[in-house]
Amino acid sequence: MKKIFCNIxxxxxxxxxxxxxxxxxxxxxxxxxxxxxxxxGNLSNLTPELREINATLEHIYQKKHSASHQAA
Structure with a gap:
């Protein structure tokens, strides 16, 4: 039923x-x-490969972001 809602x-x-x-x-x-x-900037299905890429990006972003706050 829920998929029908999304299809419509x-x-x-x-x-x-x-x-x-x-x-x-x-x-x-x-x-x-x-x-x-x-x-x-478009939406793409979240595949295992994209999930892994996102996890790596998140790790790098958090590491960079925390280092810049510690230096300040």
């Missing part, structure tokens, strides 16, 4: 995880479909 009205995505300021992961509140922003 489209997905209703909410941010499920913030990777960086520009990269986020989203999840549909109705059917659970997961997507992420790609390099062009």
């Amino acid at each position: 009205f489209g997905h209703h995505y909410t941010v499920s995880k913030k990777i960086t300021l520009h990269i986020k992961e989203y999840k549909c509140i109705h059917c659970g479909k997961q997507v992420t922003t790609d390099v062009s």
